[in-house]
Amino acid sequence: MSRGPPSRRALADAIPIARQRGAIQVAGHGPEKLYDFAIVSVLPVVFVRVSYCAHIHAPAEELAWEFKESLERLCRIPKHESISRELWLRSRHGTWRFFRIIAECLVELGRDGQPLAGKNAARV
DSSP, X not given: OOOSSOOHHHHHXXXXXXXXXXXXXXXXXXXXXXXXXXXXXSSSEEEEEEEEOTTTTSOHHHHHHHTHHHXXXXXXXXXXXXXXXXXXXXXXXXXXXXXXXXXXXXEEEOTTSOBOTTOOOEEO
């Protein structure tokens, strides 16, 4: 589990993925930082937290527990229909998983930000 800032590699690899969804605004550094960057295009505005994940294929329930601190920070961002709060996880081999917090649940997404069909939500 990563307890510090996102790895430079994970964050650097996340930016091109995010640019496919809109303009990027990277957050500053600091211990109170709630997100790593925002994606701004059409609504919703997306606030993203990026983390390294050693167990990328774990069930969403386990990931929710493992990344509880990151999810708690994202949950401090006000809930609104025009805001998406997302957790992006990267393995050391470059595998990505994307999740959105919806109604206190994690919903798995594709790279395009759309929910994946057939995936169950995990409680945050």
